[in-house]
Amino acid sequence: MNGDVHVDLKTDSRYAGRLQYSCSNKICTLRITDLRESDSAEYKFRFITNQPGGRFTGSPGVTLSVRGLQVQVRRSSVSYWATLMCYSSCHLPDHSSYVWYKNGQKIQRETFSSYSGNFYYPDSYSCAVKGLEGFPSPSVCGHGHSCNRVTYTDRSICAVKGSSVNISCIYNSYDTDIRSKFWFSPERSLQWQNPSQPEDLSEDSQYAGRVQVLETERGRSTLRITDLRESDSAEYHFKFTAGSFEWRSSLPGTTLTVTDPDLQVQVIRSTDYTYNQAELLCHSSCRLPDHSSYIWFKNGQKIQTETSSSYSDYFDSADSYSCALKGLEGFPSPSVCVYGQTCNRVTYTDRSICAFKGSSVDISCTYNSYYTDIRSKFWFSPERSLQWQNPSQPEDLSEDSQYAGRVQVLETERGRSTLRITDLRESDSAEYHFKFTAGSFEWRSSLPGTTLTVTDPDLQVQVIRSTVYKNYTEAELLCHSSCRLPDRPSYVWFKNGQKMESVETSSYKDQFYPRDIISCALKGHEDFPSPSVCEFNRLFQRRYNTN
Structure with a gap:
């Protein structure tokens, strides 16, 4: 309320x-x-x-009661002997097995809800239900309250691309002489000099200039990442060393998901239908930056006066509304009808598409008109405005000489239009919009359309799994592209310049030696191979610390 x-x-x-x-x-x-x-x-x-x-x-x-696991310590009068009980006030699955952790590291032999032994002041303990290790109990001290432990403020955080995020933890060391403390991400382990030794995120080139570590109070560390990117989506952990002790937890850290704003417009209608009054709320499934400003669109055109997350007015059945975060207008919400479902609107299937030179692409949208007498409909590109006879009147792309013989407009079902461009060229990279006119109404949106990027395949070879032995590395490689590939493509792999005839999939498993050089290409596009990689020499050096 x-x-x-x-x-x-x-x-x-x-x-x-x-x-x-x-x-x-x-x-x-x-x-x-x-x-x-x-x-x-x-x-x-x-x-x-x-x-x-x-x-x-x-x-x-x-009434919902949410209870996590807890560890209860039952101390004995005999020295350091105690029994730990893993329990929940919620009903746990019958015959549950348990996982126990000491100083964040898994104790392999324990599977019961109780754990007895000698417990010393520096050590902390936690438990989880087997199969639900992502939801462990808070760590507790076997004796006293100053044991080694790290507790994360959030288990998971969702944040918007381009915004900032704070990832925090509370930590304590039994030993007062903390020698080092830093944040790291296990997902970056392939870039570490020694895979068994996590590296400070603030020294990672991927985060250069975007990371700060704040400690505004004793025992609390905050990792701040600015200008967030989708590649920042990962799990983040905190580590400290004190004396001879090193906290390196196999307990989960904080998982960050970086995504588009994922905005939605919610309609709160008035009970007085006579006047068609309502309130619109712009909200996101992800946490938005504090004090965000909003932009509202009516029938695709910007409403200049609105900057708050809500918009109240009298609404017509013909009109659609959308919202966006100010500064992130490229990620608007879908347009909604305030009354009924037949208002004027255009919704593009894809916000952006990447395609290869020489290939074909389908750019689609769904559209609806409140008025039944649609007089015209066509696709256009604002980038071609210099070629238009009247710059304020978009022109049909199918009549543009640059696209002659390469454009089709398909309408296989009512209210869905698809622009197909064949024999793609780099010059086709542009934003594409759909327009229709019905009665006196004309849809000409200031909302983004679909952005097409035409490029070479831009393939890369990535090591996704590896085990380093004395003389060779067993690894699984992935051939991937930053561009959307055709459905079910076939691949060509090259090892030391020789084509591997038996491998046509995007992944390739084999034994590799330090001097092996690997690349990949799309079948039929062998002229655009990935850069060659010699990752195995680096992995081998890291494993054995050789030059």
Whole structure:
């Protein structure tokens, strides 16, 4: 509740990225993922009808209690002897097996809910249900309260590309002389000089100029990453060394997911249907930057005055609305109808497409007109505006000489249009839009269309698994591209310049020696191979610390 107003949980930032609704035959289900103890509450369902005063809430609701695992210490009067109990106030699966951790490292032999032994002041202990190791208990001290431990503030965080994020933990060392402390990501292990020794993220070139480590209070460390990229999606861990002790946890850290804003417009309709009054809310399944400003679009055209996440007005059945974060206008929400489902709107299937020179591409959209008499519809590219007879009037791409004989417009079903371009050239790299006119209405959107990038295959060879032995490396390699590949492509692999006839898939497993050189190409595009890699010499050097 916000005062006397019922608030849809989807718009509550505390549940961002963790909620799903599903309704069928008047049975509605709320799914909450990544549960937190703060989610413990009473939940109620509400629906609104088209009748005056037709708003209903069921009482009482459903009371949810969220409880994590806990370790209870039962100390003996005999020296350091104690028994640890792993328990939950929630019902656990029958015959559960347990995993125990000492100072963050797995104790291999323990599978019971209790663990007995001698426990000393520096050591911390945690437990998890086997198969659910991603949800361990907080670490507890076997004796006292100043043992070695690290506790992460968040198990998972979702953040928007281009924004900033703070990843925090609370740590404690039994030994006061902490020699080093830093954040690292296990996903970067292939780049470490020694795979068994994590490396400080602040010295990683991928994060250059984008990482700060803040310590505003004793025992609390915060990793701040700015200008977030999708490649920053990873699990992040904190490590410290004190005296001869080194904290290197096999417990989970904090998982960061970096994504588009994933905005949605929610319509809160007034009960007074006479005036078509409503409120629109712009929200995201991901945590948005604080104090975000918003841009609203009506029928694809920017509404200049709106900067807040909500927009109230009187709405016409013909009009559609969309929103975007200011500064991230390239990632708007889908357009929605405030009343009915037949408003004017265009929705592109893909925001961006990457394709190869010489290949073909399909660029599609779905469209709808409130008016039935569609007079014209066509695709155009704003980049070609200098060639238009009237710069304010887009021109049909199928009549553009640059695309002569290479363009088709397909409409295999009502309300769906596909622009097919064949024999692609780099000059075709552009943004493509769809336009229609119906009655006196003309859809000419300032919302983004589909951006096409035409390039060479841009293949890379990546080592995804490797085991280094004394004289050779067993590895699995992946041939991948930053560009979208044709469906079910065939590959060609080259080892020391020789074509490997038996391998036509994107992955390649083999034994490799330090001087081996590997590359890959798409079958039929052998003139555009990946750069050659000699990763095995580097892996071998790291394993044995040789020159």
